Amino acid sequence: MGWLTLLVFSPMVGILLLILVPSTQDKLQKRIAVSCSILPLLLALIVYQQFHSGANLSLSIPWISFGQYPFLYTIEYDLGVSGFSLVLIILTAVLMVVSMVTATMQIDKAWKQYALLTLLLEIGILGVFASQNLILFFIFFELTLVPMFLLIGRWGGFEKERAAYSYLLYNGVGSAILLIVMVVLFANVGSTNYEAIANASLSEELSMGLLIALLLAFGVKLPIVPLHTWMVRVHVQAPPALVMIHAGVLLKIGAYGLMQFGIGFFPAAFQDVAPLLAILGLVNLLYGACIAFVQKELRSIFAYSSISHMGIVLLGIAAMNEAGLQGAMFQTVSHGLIAALVFFLIGVLKAKTDTTHMRRLGGLSRTMPVTAGVLLAVGLASLGLPGMSGFVSEFMTFLGIFESMPVIAAIGTIGIILTAAYILRAIMDITFGKEVLPQDGVMDLQGKEWIPVSIMLGLIVLIGVFPTSLTHSIQTSVEAIVLRIGG
Amino acid sequence: MDMETLLAYDWGIMAPEFTIIIVATLLSLMDLFLPNHFPRKWFSAFAAMAVLLAFVFTIGQLGQEANMILYDTYRLDLFATSFKLLLLIGAGLVLSLAASYQRKQDQGEFYYLLLTALLGAMMMASSADLITLFVGLELLSIASYILVGLDKHALKSNESAMKYVINGGISTAITLFGFSYLYGLTGSTQLTTISEILPSLIRTPAQGLVIMAFIMTFVGLAFKISTVPFHMWTPDVYEGAPIPVTAFLSIVSKAAGFIIILRVFLTLFGALEGLSLNETFMQSMSLWIGVLAAITMVLGNILALRQHNMKRLFAYSSVAHAGYLLVPLVALSTLTLENIWFYLLVYMFMTAGGLAVIFVLYEKHGTLDLEMFTGLYKRSPALAILMTIFLLSLAGIPGTAGFIGKLNIILGALSTDPAPIILVSIMIAATVLSYVFYFGILVQIYFRSNPFPVTIKLPIVMKTTLWICAIAIVGLGIFPNIALDFYHHHVDLFQITEMLWLSE
Numbered sequence: 005m006g007w008l009t010l011l012v013f014s015p016m017v018g019i020l021l022l023i024l025v026p027s028t029q030d031k032l033q034k035r036i037a038v039s040c041s042i043l044p045l046l047l048a049l050i051v052y053q054q055f056h057s058g059a060n061l062s063l064s065i066p067w068i069s070f071g072q073y074p075f076l077y078t079i080e081y082d083l084g085v086s087g088f089s090l091v092l093i094i095l096t097a098v099l100m101v102v103s104m105v106t107a108t109m110q111i112d113k114a115w116k117q118y119a120l121l122t123l124l125l126e127i128g129i130l131g132v133f134a135s136q137n138l139i140l141f142f143i144f145f146e147l148t149l150v151p152m153f154l155l156i157g158r159w160g161g162f163e164k165e166r167a168a169y170s171y172l173l174y175n176g177v178g179s180a181i182l183l184i185v186m187v188v189l190f191a192n193v194g195s196t197n198y199e200a201i202a203n204a205s206l207s208e209e210l211s212m213g214l215l216i217a218l219l220l221a222f223g224v225k226l227p228i229v230p231l232h233t234w235m236v237r238v239h240v241q242a243p244p245a246l247v248m249i250h251a252g253v254l255l256k257i258g259a260y261g262l263m264q265f266g267i268g269f270f271p272a273a274f275q276d277v278a279p280l281l282a283i284l285g286l287v288n289l290l291y292g293a294c295i296a297f298v299q300k301e302l303r304s305i306f307a308y309s310s311i312s313h314m315g316i317v318l319l320g321i322a323a324m325n326e327a328g329l330q331g332a333m334f335q336t337v338s339h340g341l342i343a344a345l346v347f348f349l350i351g352v353l354k355a356k357t358d359t360t361h362m363r364r365l366g367g368l369s370r371t372m373p374v375t376a377g378v379l380l381a382v383g384l385a386s387l388g389l390p391g392m393s394g395f396v397s398e399f400m401t402f403l404g405i406f407e408s409m410p411v412i413a414a415i416g417t418i419g420i421i422l423t424a425a426y427i428l429r430a431i432m433d434i435t436f437g438k439e440v441l442p443q444d445g446v447m448d449l450q451g452k453e454w455i456p457v458s459i460m461l462g463l464i465v466l467i468g469v470f471p472t473s474l475t476h477s478i479q480t481s482v483e484a485i486v487l488r489i490g491g
Numbered sequence: 492m493d494m495e496t497l498l499a500y501d502w503g504i505m506a507p508e509f510t511i512i513i514v515a516t517l518l519s520l521m522d523l524f525l526p527n528h529f530p531r532k533w534f535s536a537f538a539a540m541a542v543l544l545a546f547v548f549t550i551g552q553l554g555q556e557a558n559m560i561l562y563d564t565y566r567l568d569l570f571a572t573s574f575k576l577l578l579l580i581g582a583g584l585v586l587s588l589a590a591s592y593q594r595k596q597d598q599g600e601f602y603y604l605l606l607t608a609l610l611g612a613m614m615m616a617s618s619a620d621l622i623t624l625f626v627g628l629e630l631l632s633i634a635s636y637i638l639v640g641l642d643k644h645a646l647k648s649n650e651s652a653m654k655y656v657i658n659g660g661i662s663t664a665i666t667l668f669g670f671s672y673l674y675g676l677t678g679s680t681q682l683t684t685i686s687e688i689l690p691s692l693i694r695t696p697a698q699g700l701v702i703m704a705f706i707m708t709f710v711g712l713a714f715k716i717s718t719v720p721f722h723m724w725t726p727d728v729y730e731g732a733p734i735p736v737t738a739f740l741s742i743v744s745k746a747a748g749f750i751i752i753l754r755v756f757l758t759l760f761g762a763l764e765g766l767s768l769n770e771t772f773m774q775s776m777s778l779w780i781g782v783l784a785a786i787t788m789v790l791g792n793i794l795a796l797r798q799h800n801m802k803r804l805f806a807y808s809s810v811a812h813a814g815y816l817l818v819p820l821v822a823l824s825t826l827t828l829e830n831i832w833f834y835l836l837v838y839m840f841m842t843a844g845g846l847a848v849i850f851v852l853y854e855k856h857g858t859l860d861l862e863m864f865t866g867l868y869k870r871s872p873a874l875a876i877l878m879t880i881f882l883l884s885l886a887g888i889p890g891t892a893g894f895i896g897k898l899n900i901i902l903g904a905l906s907t908d909p910a911p912i913i914l915v916s917i918m919i920a921a922t923v924l925s926y927v928f929y930f931g932i933l934v935q936i937y938f939r940s941n942p943f944p945v946t947i948k949l950p951i952v953m954k955t956t957l958w959i960c961a962i963a964i965v966g967l968g969i970f971p972n973i974a975l976d977f978y979h980h981h982v983d984l985f986q987i988t989e990m991l992w993l994s995e
Contacts, residue, residue, distance in 0.1 A: 068971050069979075070899055071826050077902060139898070143889035150888060153930060157938050165934060172930055176923040183901070183919055188912075191905040 006063045007054060008083040011047040011093070012130045015040065015123035022123075027116040034108045037119035041104040044126060045097035055090055056477075062136060064197070077190065082136035082197055088263070088333055088481035089133040091474065092256060095340050096129050098463070099252040102344065102456040107245035109452060110351050111159060118159060121151040122249070129253055133260065138186045138196035146179055148254065152246075160241040167234075167241035174234035178224030182261075185217045189269075201269050202488070211273040218266050219277065226258030226314050228284050229291050239307035244351025247303075251310050251343035259317045259336045263329070263485065267321070271489045278322045282405065282412045285318030286419070293422035297429070302353070302360040305430050306346050309386065312423060313339045319416055320401040326486050328404020331397055333478045338385075338393035338467060345382045345460040349375060356447060362430060367439030372448045376435040378457055383431040385464050387424045393467035500560040504552065504567040507545035507575060508613055514541035515606035522599035531599035535590040538602040542586060542609070546579040553981040559619060563681060566619035570828070573978065574616045574750045577835050581742040582609045584843040587956040588850060589735035601641060605739060608634035612747035615754070621670050621680040624751060628666070628715075631747055632659050635740060639732040651731025658724040659714065666711025672704035673759070682758045693764050693772070705760060705776060712755070715748030717806075718787040718813045726798075729806035730859075734850040737802060741809045741846070742839045749816060749831055761823070773823050781821040781914050787814030788921035795928050799861045801849045804928060805842070808885060811925060812838055818900050818918055822911050826903035829978055834896040836974060837884070837967060841893055844881040844960030848874060851953060856943055864932055866941025874947060875936045877961050884964045886929040887922050892967035897922065899971075 018040025025032055054061060062084030069078045085093065104122065111118050128151070131144030149172065157168030190196050193204040206214075219228075227235045235255070239247055267274050292312025299305040313335065320332025352375060354360050368376040385392035388399075398420060406413040449457060467474050502509075518534055549572055557568035582605065589601060611630030618624040636659060640652025674680055676697060677688040692701055714721035729737045756773065763772035791811030798804040816838075819830040851874065852863040868875040884893035897918075904915050949957070967974055 068895070069975065070902060071829065077906070143894075146889040146894075150883065154933070154937055157934060165938060168934075169927070169930070172926055173923065176926050177920075180919040180923045183898075184912075184916060187898070187901045187905050187915070188910075190902060191910065 006061065006083065007047065007051050008061055008063060008085065008134050011044060011051055012083070012134050013127060014044045014047050015126045015130075017043060018123045019120055022116055022120050025116075027114075030115060033116050033119065037115075037123070038101070038104050038108060040123065041101045041126070044130065045094075045101055048094045048097040051085065052090060052094060052477075055085060055087075061085060064136070077194065079139050080137055080195075080197060082140060083134045084136040085134060086264075086481045086484065087477040087479065089260065091333075091337055091477050092133045092253065092260060092340075093130060095256075095337055096126065096133065096253045098459065099249055099340065099344050100126050102348070102459055103245050103248045103252075105452060105455050106248065106348055106351055107243075110245050110355055111243060114158070118155070121155050122246075125151040125155070125249065129249075129257075132257055136198050138189065138198070138201070138265075140196075142179065142182060142186055145182070145257065149175055149179070152250070152254070155246050156238060156242045159243045159246065161243075162241070163237070164241050167237040170234040171238050174224050174227075174231065178221045181217050182221040185214050185221065188214060198264070198268065206270075208273070211270040212276070215266060215270040215273045215277060218261070218270075219281070222258040222261040222266070223284075224258075225261065226255060226318070227311065228314075228318065229288050229311065232311050235311070236304065236307045239310065239347075240301070240303045244347045244354060247347040248344040248351075251306075251347060252340040255310065255314065256336050256340055259314070259321070259332065262318075262321055263332065263481075267324075267485050267489060275324065275489065278324050279409065279412075281318055282322035282409050285315045285322055286412055286416055288312065288315030288318060289416060289419035290315070290422065293419050293426060297422065297426040300362050302350050302362060302365070302430070302434075303347075305362075305426065306343065306350070309423070309427070310339070310343055312419065313343075313386070315419065316398060316401050319405050319412070320397075322412075323401070323404035323408045324489055325404050325407055326482055327400050327407065329482045329485055330475070330478065331399070331401030331404055333482065334393070334400055334467075334471070334474060335397035337474060338397045338464070341460050341464050341467075342382055342386050342394060345378075345457070345464070346386070348456050348460070349379050349382070352449065352453060362433050362437075364440055365434045366437030367435075369435040370439060374449045378449070378461065380431055380435060381461060382464070383427045385468070387427045388420065391465065391468045393464045395468060396471045501558060502560070504555070504558055504560065505565070506548040507552075507579075508610060508617075510541055510545040510548060511606050511610045511613065514538065515603045515610065518599065518603040518606070522603070531602075532590070534599050534602040535586055538606055539583065539586045539590075541606060542579055542583050545613075546576065546583070549575050549579060561623075563683070564620035564623045565614075565617055567617055569981070570754070571617040573828075573832055573981070574746070574753075574835075575613050577746050577832065577839065578609060578612050578616065578743055578750075580836070581746055581839045581843075582606075582739075584839060584956065584960070585735055585739045585742060587952055588738050588843065588847055591950040591953045592733065592735050592850070598641065601638065601735070604634045604638050604641075608638065608739070609743060612743055612750070615747055615751045618754065619682050621673065621682065621685075624682075624755065625667065625670065628751060629663065631744065632663065632715075635659075635736075635744055638736045638739065639728055641736060642733050645731075647731040648733065649731075651728045654724055654731075655728045658721070662711050662714030662721055664711075665707055666714075669704050669707030669709075669711055672700055672707065676700055676704065682755070686759050686763070689759060689763050693766070698766070701772075702766075702776075705756075705772075706779070708755060709752070709780070712748060712752050713783070716745050716752065716813045716816070717748075717810050718817060719783055719790060719810075722787065722791070722810045722813075725810055726794075726803040726806040729809070730800060730802045734802075734846060734853065737805070738843055738846045741805065741842050745809065745813065746835045746839070749835060752820070753828070753831065756820070757823075757827075771823075773820075777821045777823075777911070780817060781911060784814050784817035784821055785914060785917045787811065787817065788918055789814075789924075792921045792924040792928075795925070798928070800859050801853075801861060801863065802859055804861075805846060805849070808925070808928075809842065811921060812885075814921070815897065815900060815918055818904050818911075818914060821914060822904035822907040824903055824907045826899070826906065829975070830896075830900045830903045832978060833899055833971070833974060837892040837896040837964070840960045840963045840967075841881050841884040841891075844877065844957060844964070845885065847953060847957055847960070848878045848881065851947065851949060855945060855947055861932065861935060862942065864935040865939045866943070867936040869941045870943065870945065871947040874949070874957075877957050878936060879933060880961045880964055882929045882932055884968070886926055890965070890968050892964045892971065895968055895971040 021036050065081045067081040128144050128147035135141040153172045224231045292308045296305050296308035317332045317335045320328045385394045388394040552572050559566045608631045611627045614627030636656045639655050642648035677685045717725040760772040765772050765775035791807050795807035819827040884891035887893045887897045
């Protein structure tokens with residue numbers, strides 16, 4: 005069995021318990037959901053501890069075999085973690101707890117189904133990061149598709165079904181491309197195990213072709229402009245508790261895939277594509293920032309802000325050196341926390357003021373001082389204030405990209421300024437703008453709401469102040485990749 | 492043929508067919524002589540027992556040496572056995588669906604016609620001669636024509652029976668036309684003999700006629716599996732026929748179509764030298780079949796997008812699936828048979844399940860419109876979840892057997908050289924396209940509010956069938972090796988390759 009299998013399938017416990025408890029017992033249902041989302045986190049911490057004590061966590065069991073001897077293809081059930089994927093697993097587990105707590109406050113209708121689907125989604129995401137085998141990766145990857153579709157379509161905003169469909173189709177196309185890549189690799193290498201593929205020698209054209217297909221597949225997930233429209237829709241339409249997971253972890257699958265498969269499998273071809281990727285990253289960074297600047301609605305602003313920040317991840321990957329990759333990984337984690345916290349706050353604002361429109365939120369510092377303060381803090385983290393996680397990521401990324409592509413890096417710095425501009429404008433308008441909200445009736449953060457805020461803010465500052473807490477884990481992954489690209 | 496010759500045959504190998512034919516005859520006699528008030532519903536139990544018994548006999552035949560009787564016109568080999576198992580499973584599912592079908596009049600003919608059609612399909616699986624093949628085909632077809640028109644008083648049913656007969660007649664004529672070329676070229680109706688003579692005709696002036704024979708036969712047989720160019724009947728006939736018959740057409744009849752195509756084409760053309768050097772005849776023709784497969788997949792899914800009638804939607808979905816199933820035929824490899832076998836098996840469960848849910852809702856609400864699913868989750872969570880499983884499997888989402896089936900096909904196709912990458916890409920694109928309408932049904936089930944304030948109670952047989960289908964789909968989705976190993980253990984690849992001359 006192994007710890008990893010336990011970890012990946014641990015949300016099943018919650019699913020079973022929820023099925024057994026009748027949906028009329030709302031309170032009990034909520035309690036079960038929250039406590040069962042803590043279980044994967046505990047297991048993730050155990051795995052983390054085991055990983056760092058040098059235990060061998062990987063596991064490989066023959067699972068499906070096609071064809072007969074001597075034409076046998078076998079798919080193994082391979083699980084394992086690297087430093088980076090482990091960090092993402094922990095991020096997933098943390099955000100899941102936080103999101104579940106948030107959901108208890110924000111989701112009113114059909115709680116049982118919501119919790120069931122979210123837990124199912126968690127199995128998918130954990131599986132994605134714990135797989136050591138492309139087909140297994142794909143299966144878990146697709147497993148996230150169905151619950152997300154239902155969650156967006158059922159609990160979303162006004163245009164929820166449209167958002168659900170565009171999510172489904174864009175990601176469906178993305179995973180279809182991934183499927184082709186996978187199967188071509190399988191037919192050529194005879195295995196879909198990561199290591200086996202990385203060690204296989206493929207012809208140059210084939211590698212290039214597959215890499216471009218991979219870029220498309222993960223480009224949708226990340227998302228790379230112009231494949232981003234679905235993501236904005238999801239951010240705006242989905243319930244905030246779900247967007248915390250979506251922006252926090254699901255988008256990260258794209259970054260993870262690019263690093264794990266893109267560089268991991270085709271290091272030589274990746275070298276050739278890197279400039280293109282850097283340009284795409286630049287476009288993401290600047291385009292996202294510019295559009296965010298003109299948005300009038302908080303969710304849209306931060307949706308485009310996510311696009312912009314994913315540009316930084318792309319730049320870091322494109323740098324193809326230690327600092328850049330480290331930056332990309334840092335940004336992945338840091339943006340996960342920041343985005344989750346932002347969407348938590350948006351959820352709070354939406355619940356209490358029934359609006360996320362900037363013009364109608366003015367003067368927040370008077371009516372909801374604490375919320376406004378936290379919003380300011382996370383805004384500053386997002387624009388990369390030293391001492392926050394955003395700073396380390398941007399610093400490392402630009403360190404890397406300046407080393408390998410100085411021109412692009414120079415242009416990229418404009419993005420940082422733009423980021424500062426739009427975030428400060430948005431936060432200033434909201435916190436200190438013209439007062440429109442009535443003083444009474446609107447309540448500030450209270451009770452349970454402190455849990456998510458303190459966890460996420462704490463982690464953001466922790467990573468900002470002690471980057472080693474993260475480097476400690478991801479360093480092995482960075483080194484492994486750098487070794488492959490021969491740098 | 493004297494008595495001695497007759498007795499010398501190893502009749503035991505026809506035990507499954509005998510079981511079916513005896514029960515079919517008994518049922519027809521009982522229908523004649525039993526008093527009118529005797530409920531014919533009981534026939535379903537007899538028919539089901541016959542299918543079960545035949546299934547047991549067929550299982551017993553697994554692993555036997557290939558054997559031919561009746562002047563080498565009837566052949567029992569592992570190909571026949573493995574596919575007969577599928578036909579019997581399919582027939583079992585159809586019967587269990589039919590058991591809860593409430594007709595206005597109690598009709599016994601449904602059951603013995605169904606068994607007759609099944610017999611035809613089984614004969615096709617075992618035939619080694621064009622004549623036997625054709626007789627099997629016609630037995631299946633004629634029985635299905637009547638089955639489609641079984642609701643005598645329903646205008647739709649009459650209309651679709653008429654359409655089916657006419658279209659079927661044309662396709663039969665074309666098939667027969669193709670067969671006549673084969674006979675004319677080789678002077679034999681024996682598949683093995685034909686396959687021995689055909690190679691001498693390639694790269695001679697007669698080559699054109701061989702191609703003609705191939706195309707005509709293929710086009711004619713395409714009718715049964717409802718691929719382009721003979722797919723037009725599918726939605727109309729599916730819509731008009733009683734639901735158990737629709738299930739029969741899309742499960743048993745389609746499987747039979749694939750069986751006959753595999754039998755004829757792989758035996759006759761599988762190892763035949765191709766039009767240019769270093770390729771087989773099937774490879775020379777693969778572009779042609781590939782184009783048909785691609786059009787079928789894309790057209791089936793695109794047309795399904797616009798359907799509101801659930802039976803029509805399933806009809807187009809069945810067209811699309813026929814397209815997927817042609818892919819292994821384009822990319823011939825040792826995985827071809829396994830791919831088609833496994834996919835047909837999975838397809839049976841998911842289609843039977845889907846149609847069963849439609850059937851239940853139709854009985855309840857009297858509509859076949861998409862809105863029958865509206866708010867289903869509120870009315871009957873169990874039914875909603877079952878339908879979700881069937882739909883996800885039809886759409887090919889991982890975790891279900893439908894995904895493994897597709898993966899299997901794609902893998903088989905890409906392991907050939909040269910790999911038909913474009914065709915595989917079209918297949919995957921078509922799959923993504925199909926998400927739209929399969930998930931459209933999910934939208935109705937989960938997102939829309941409930942217009943029918945009735946709760947649904949399922950008859951026990953129906954409930955069992957649904958759960959069997961769902962468990963089979965999820966089970967095979969997570970542990971596909973249950974079925975694959977069964978196939979690997981019992982179906983000796985070498986015997987198959989020997990039969991199909993794939994061994995080069």
